Amino acid sequence: MPTPIQVQPPMGRRIIGRLLAPSLIFAILFFVSFAIPEAFPSEGRDATVRYAVQILVWFVGAFLFDRILKFFFWEGIVSRSIEGPPPRLLVDLTTILIYVLGITGIAGIVFKRSLTGFWATSGAVGLVLGFALRNVIMDLFTGVAVNIDRPYRIGDWVHIQGRTIAHDLRGQIAEINWRTTRIETEECTLVVIPNSLLSTMTVTNLWSPDRKTRFETKISLDHSVPVERADRVLTAALKSVVNNPGFLADPKPHVLVDAVSEMGVEYTLRYWVTPWDGTAPAQAKDIVTRAAIAHLSHAGITPAYPKNDLYIGKMPPARHLDSMSLGDRRSLLEKVDLLAPLGIEELEQLAGKMRQVPCIEGADLITAGDPSLSMFILVEGLMEVVSFRTGEPRVVATILPGECIGEMAFFGGMPRTSSVRAATGSVAYEISKDDLNELFDRNPAVLERISSVLAERLEERDRRIALEARAESLEPTETNGRSAAQILTKLRSIFRK
Known part of the structure; x- marks a missing residue:
């Protein structure tokens, strides 16, 4: 059954649906609190009602302003510019800042308290909390930096290397929140890495600047196989797989002589794929390796393997050209x-x-x-x-x-x-x-x-x-x-x- 297409309602209806109710509530409270001050005396039992109404005005106003900012700025301007959802961490930080300003307004205007002591006390408390929660704060600011710099986005596939993990990690960015980045691996497991720890690792974005990525695999052949013949057979193997899903014919795959060892000559087979957009890197490597083995088998060539050649004879007097000999x-x-x-x-x-x-x-x-x-x-x-x-x-x-x-x-x-x-x-x-x-x-x-x-x-x-x-x-x-x-x-x- 085909998936139904979700149609966005018109802009006007969306504005009414999200902003009309809080706007009306704010307007009524504001009018009652400030336009008719005699309705609530400043002394006695009714003073409590007056304070409650004014506090609600500030909180409803903060809520309304936060919703307007999210609707027009984050979901409008920012989403269109980055062609995706706005960074959740920055949106949450903006919301917190708005409510902190609302609480400050309540203390200074509703209760007519000096804000100097409030901010001084907040600074002392902030120092204590900052020392106690330094790792959390480091995670927070690293998350902010990631959301601003955007080296990777939700949905990107990344390759992570670092001293603090047992082995290299490949996976898809599932979420970037206040403290952590969540990565869903190829094994369908969820890896949660603190943002401060992730900043010390090497992160390779396999989907940036585009989804075209070069991978390679190595294969060793015996010294007796001529390089020209090995190149011909292995190149044919690479070109035979470019029609598989996810493989690219351009740039062209090619073969390089990588090293010469005791076992044989090591060749590097380089090919281009769009990882996890048609084929996974492990699957692509399997396809290339199978093709190489098949072509080598048809050509009568076997991959190199460890071996020792034993020669029994008189040791030559010199192993290099002697100009005096x-x-x-x-x-x-x-x-x-x-x-x-x-x-x-x-x-x-x-x-x-x-x-x-x-x-x-x-x-x-x-x-x-x-x-x-x-x-x-x-x-x-x-x-x-x-x-x-x-x-x-x-x-x-x-x-x-x-x-x-x-x-x-x-x-x-x-x-x-x-x-x-x-x-x-x-x-x-x-x-x-x-x-x-x-x-x-x-x-x-x-x-x-x-x-x-x-x-x-x-x-x-x-x-x-x-x-x-x-x-x-x-x-x-x-x-x-x-x-x-x-x-x-x-x-x-x-x-x-």
Whole structure:
């Protein structure tokens, strides 16, 4: 059965219903008390009646003024401005102030008593009561501050963190009164927190400035799962749940790599919901976690779990690259594709000759225009290739550890065409022309194997330069395709073999 719609009566009828009776009573009493003073003598038994009527005038007047203030100010102006009910605590304080002023008027005007002693006595009593009820007063003023500042309102969902509660608290603000704030939790329990205690806690309003809130959950995967694959599977899981009630497609959900631990790589799954407006945060987390597990299962990936890998073998002599170790230097050369044709003995011979070159950030390792007398292998740090082809210096490539530097100009016998600058503090190894001459003297066949690798590299470089020229609308640079035989002839002339 549909809920009937409550229709507010017209403004005029509401005014008459709430203000007419007290206004008439006040007018009659006022007229009888002050307009016809002879009706009640000031002495004798009738004086009691006179005092009673005047006291009623003050109390009815206070009641009428309080009702007018509530109707026009609190329920009218204030309710429209905040788009909700007026703060109950401030309304009650206003009522108390009005009645205190009424009692003061009775003492000073009806009984013609001096108010100095009254206020002095009230001040002394107030000090005693203030000391005795300091916690209550602190709750009261904190409640006033909350009603004025309005960090949260009745009906808002909040997350409360503090040292005085055993665990974080989530719930909906049910009431803010004189001393306490009442919060209804997700477990349908009512938590009552004194206002002064609540002011020492961290309160997060999950419905302000709007009801859109970001939540997250974490999941760990094994180190063997590539990050790109994990991101693809988990992102698909997040996007598959955005059509559920309470979930938002915009802002988009996304996956972050949060940490790396002994157990695996920890991923953070971030998603946006309107909490308790379609789904609760715990329910949303359950939906996201179930979706992630399902997508990982279909991809053949299981979440990480604690494990120990046991290897039995000889402990390696060093756990990092030793610049003085011939074996470590040879391992470094084995990773260079240009030197792949070399055998173990040849690599060890070359490793014994190359020199370590440190380079501070911003310094040039290679300068454009200089002769090519050596090549380098970057071991640590990051370097940038700076081209002057368009007239202005421009970073065209980044060199990572393990990559060669200046090898094409070196084997081509050409001056340097670009500069190479250290983007961070870096360490490289230098292989000079004399080092290779000694190697080629012992094994001339190495030249033939290197020339084949160079032919493939030059063909790839020429193709890349042509693509860059077309993309920048420049005149294409002439590139002469060279065979391995031509490159071998060139290398023999450079190294005089």
